[in-house]
Amino acid sequence: MNNKHGRQSPFVLVEKPSSSFSSVSTTSAASATSAASSRSGGNKLLFGEIDTSSDRSSQTYASVCSFVQCDSGTFLKFWLDDKCRDTFLSHLPKKDLASLRLACHDSSVRAAPALFEDLSITFKTSTFTKPARLAALDRLGFYVKTLSFNLPHTSETFLPPLVDPETGAELSYTYTPQIEAPSARRPKYGDAGTTEILTRQYPALFHAATNVPAFIRAFSALINLRHLKVSCPGYDPSTKQRRSIVDFALISLRIAVEQNCLNALDTLAFSPIHPSGLLYLSPLTGYGATPRSASRWSRIRHLTIEADFLPVSAATDNSDPDHFRLLQAYLRPFQANLTTFSFRWSGEKGPLPFRRPVMSSPMLGEHPARREPSDQAQNSVGRRKLPVPLWFPNLKHVEIEHVATSASEISAFARSHKRTLEEVNLENVELTSGTWDDAFAPLTASARRFRRAETADIPIMLSPPTAVPLPATMRRTEGASDGSGRRSLLSNWLSTKARKPTAAHKVRQGLSGCEGHLKKAFGGIMPWL
Structure with missing residues (x-):
């Protein structure tokens, strides 16, 4: 094959075998062979797979593996060098990578890691239930390092109230996630009657969101996942009292991560996330949480959150809004190993996520800050301790955006983390009281002390060799004594x-x-x- 300049192209395409190839590749020839043997029919195979179930000879498979024929030693030296080839493939657009994989089996296998490194999934009814999708995920999940999971809020995601088919009264139920597949002895929604009502009245998207075994099965293929992005756009604060399918999908997503050994996962991002979403994602208070749930999420080292902030009128008393307390409860399992934290309020400006939450007593009805210290130390019924402020012993980089807070709160955070902090980035932050000098006083004071300890001026002076003679009144011998017999202090x-x-x-x-x-x-x- 010649290009437009008349030169021979390094890729020489031969006739493609019958129906053994499609548009997407497998992980490798060995995994492709095993994956192909588990399915029937060559038309379902992905590009790069070899159908061993057919009657082809070994010579046919050999021609497939040597699909690229090149006479240029320079190109072969470049293509066979892992560093050069991977750098070249990392700069190619996704469209070109997909076209390159159609050239031959070798280019298909080489380009697959760069093409499938980032995977984006928009949750639908058949996302984790369609066999073809799961089969493709088994072949390509090994390459996925960044997963973007999109759960948009739409009119279809809001659930209507359950109605008793006989009396017409509104029904309520408590959802309990089922990790195992449902059976006749163990219905999916607790009992047979509730399961039948939910199956008839709720849409198929709801049942796909509550299919926890399907989520676990899909995430088991992402063994090299490092970065998980969750996006829930389109949230409307006016619908906060309504149940949403998005919340049930978040529960299944959290359980799937906890049930699989995703040891490479160290980065987590929520952009954006609605207030109730943090409740269902919390490993401490979420539905179906177990004692080992927190240990799974404590491995996260980089966390990014863009949370929706409801109006201040949503708070019913002098305490903080519920979604702020949910945010703090969600952040506590990440305190041990978190090194990078980025946070932003969406909508109105909210409080600093690190500060001590304000809570009022349900019996006394008074503000905790107005109590005596002895009252605050008591932990009896009706009197609760103030929650401990968040403290991250390994935090190095912090980025806060769209926040309204006081200088004292920023100063308290900087004082408690000044030993580990390396970078603090504040964008669109409004100070409700104090100045910026007061806010960063702990960091600037330590910097000044550090500079004084490092620098010093040591002068070197040259003096004449002859000493300056002392006045006659001060000339005393070392052994001379005054009239009282005591040696002179001056001598x-x-x-x-x-x-x-x-x-x-x-x-x-x-x-x-x-x-x-x-x-x-x-x-x-x-x-x-």
Whole structure:
């Protein structure tokens, strides 16, 4: 095949075998062979797979593996070098990578890691239930390192109230996630009657969102996942009292991560996330949480959150809004290993996510800050301790955006984390009280102390070799005594100073033997040399 300049292209395409190839590749030839043997029919195979169930000879498979024929040693040296080839493939657009994979089996296998490194999924009814999708995920999930999971809020995601088919009364139920597949003895929604009502009245998207085994099955293929992005756009604060399918899908998503050994997962991002979403994602208070749930999420080192902030009128008392307390409860399992944290309020400006939450007592009805210290220390019924402020012992980089807070709250956070903080980035932050100098006083004060400890001025002076004679009134011998028989304090002081070599004496000793050179160099400037 020749290009437009008349030169021979390094890729020589031969006739493609019958129906053994499609548009997407497998992980490797070995995994492709095993995956192909599990399905029937060559038309369902993905590009790069070899259908071993057919009657082809080994010579046919060999021609597939040597699909690229190149006479250029320079190109082969470049293509066979892993670093050069991977760098080249990482700069190609996704469209070009997909076209390159159609050239031959070798280019298909080489381009697959770069093409499927980032995977985006928009949750639908058949996302994790369609066999073809799961089969493709088994073949390509090994390459996925970043997963973007989209759960948009639409009119179809809001659930109507359950109605009793006989009486017409509204029904309520408590959802309990089922990790195992439902059976006749264990219905999906607790009992047979509730399961039948939910199956008839709720849409198929709801049942797909509550299919926890399907989520676990899908995430088991993402063994090299490092970065998980969850997006729930389109939230309307006016519908906060209505149940949403998005919340049930978040529960299944959290359980799927906890049930699989995703040891490479260290980065988590929510952009955006609605207030109730943090409740269902919390490993401590979420539905179906287990004692080991928090240990799974504590491995996260990089966390990004863009949360929707409801109006201040949503708070019914002097305490903080419920979604702010949910945010703090969600952040507590991440305190141990978190090194990078980025946070932003969406909508109105909200409080600093690190500050101590304000909670009122349900019995006394008074603000905790107005109580006496002895009352705050009690932990009896009706009197609760103030929650401990969030503290991240390994936090290095912080980015806060669209927040309204006081300088004292920023100062308290900086003071408690000044030993580990390396970078603090504040964007669109409004100070309700105080100044920025007060806010960053703990960091600037420590920086000044550090500079004073590092620098010092040590002057070096040259003095004449002859000592200045003392006045006659101060000339006393070391053994002389005054009329009372006590040694003079002045003579002691002079003898002590005489015994200790001065700086000038040390300099003269260091310069002994160099008098002639010094007179030639500095004779005109220092006549006493």
